[in-house]
Amino acid sequence: MTKLSVNINKIATLRNARGGAMPNVVQVAKDVERFGAQGVTIHPRPDERHIRYQDAIDLKPVVTTEFNIEGNPIDKFLDLVLSLKPTQATLVPDAVDAITSNAGWDTVKNEAYLREVISELKRNGIRTSIFVDPTLKMIEGAAKTGTDRIELYTEMFAHDYALGNTDAVKPYTACAKRAHELGLGVNAGHDLSLHNIEFFKQQVPHLAEVSIGHALICEALYEGLESVIKQYLTKLK
Template sequence: MTKLSVNINKIATLRNARGGNMPNVLQVAKDVQAFGAQGVTIHPRPDERHIRYQDAYDLKPIVITEYNIEGNPIEKFMDMVLQIKPTQVTLVPDSVDAITSNAGWDTVKHKDYLAEIISEFKNNGIRTSIFVDPTLDMIKGAAKTGTDRIELYTEAFAEAFENGNKTAVKPYADCAALAHKLGLGVNAGHDLSLGNIKFFKEQVPHLQEVSIGHALICEALYQGLESVIQEYLEKLK
C-alpha cells in the first residue's frame, strides 16, 4: 500500500487568518494520524504565511508516524531540520515569493549543490527526497546526488487528467520505473485528489508515499476530515 502523508499547511493558513490558535495545528496533526494517515507533511516558508518555524518544532513530539518537512534548503531551513531530525526532508526549489511549489530541481545543473546538502542530512539520520519534474534526465541526475528518494511533481498530470487526458500519466510511470531501477524510492505530490489518486496509483509503479494537502482539506470541508482520509487510504490500497 502507498502511504498517505497529510500536508497540514492549509490548517495553519486558516489559523493565521484570525491570529489565534483555531484550528489548532497540533491537534489536527494528532487527528489525521488517529484517522489513519501514515505521515504528516509541512512546508514552512521564509515568510511563515502558513506553517511557522515554531510549528515545526512543536510538531516533533506530536508526529508519531512519519514526519516529512519540505522546503528550499536555505540556511534557516537547514538549521531547523538538523535540530528536529524528522523522518524525511523533501528538498523543493521554491522561490521566496512563490505561492506554491511550481517546479522541480534541475538535478543535473545543481548536482554538486544537492549532493552536499543531502550528505549533511543523511549523516544526521534523515531520509532525503528531491522534488523533481517527470523527466528521465532529472531522475538520472537525482540518482547521482545520493538522495534516498524522489518526489514526482504531479501538477501537470492532475491538470491533464481533469481535462480527460489519461496518457499524461506515462512520463510519471516511466520515471518511477527508472527511479526504482536506480535504487531510488518514489514519492509523489501536488494537486493529487480523490478524483485522480486511484488512477495515478494504479499506473505508477513502486509508489511509496503521496503527500496531499490542498485537495484533501478542500474535500474535507464537505465530507469531513476522517471520512476523506479513509477514502484516500482505500484508493491507495
C-alpha cells in the same frame, strides 16, 4: 500500500487568517494520524505565511508516524531540519515569493549543491527526497546526488487528467520505473486528489508515499476530515 502523508499547511493558513490558535495545528496532526494517515507533512516558508517554524518544533514530539518537512534548503530551513531530525526532508526549489511549489529541481545543474546538502542530512539520520519534474534526465541526475527518494511533481498530470487525458500519466510511469532501477524510492505530490489518486496509483509502480494537502483539506470541508482520509487510504491500497 502507498503511504498517505497529509500536508497540514492549509490548516495553518486558516489559523493565521484570524490569529490565535484555531484551528490548532498540533491537534489536527494528532487527528490525521488517528484517522489513519501514515505521515504528516509541513512546508514552512521563510515568511511563515502558513506553517511557522515554531509549529515544526511543536509538532516534532507529537507526530508518531512519519514526519516530513519540505522546503528550499536555505540556511534557516536546514538549521531547523537538522535540529529536529524528522523522518524525511523533502528539498523543493521554491522561490521565496512562490504561492506554491511550481517546478522541480534541475538535478543536473544543481548536482554538486544537492549532493552537499543531502550528505549533511543523511549524516544526521534524515531520509532525503528531492522534488523533480517527470523527466528521465532529472531522475537520472537525482540518482547522482545520493538522495534516498524523489518526489514526482504531479501538477501536470492532475491538470491534463482533469481534461480527460489519461496519457498524462505515462511520463510518471516511466520515471517511477527508472527511479526504481536506480535504487531510488518514489514519492509524489501536488494537486493529487480523490478524483485522480486511484488512477495515478494504478499506473505508477513502486509508489511509496503521496503527500496531499490542498485538495484533501478542500474535500474535507464538505465530507469531513476522517471520511476523506479513509477514502484516500482505500484508493491507495
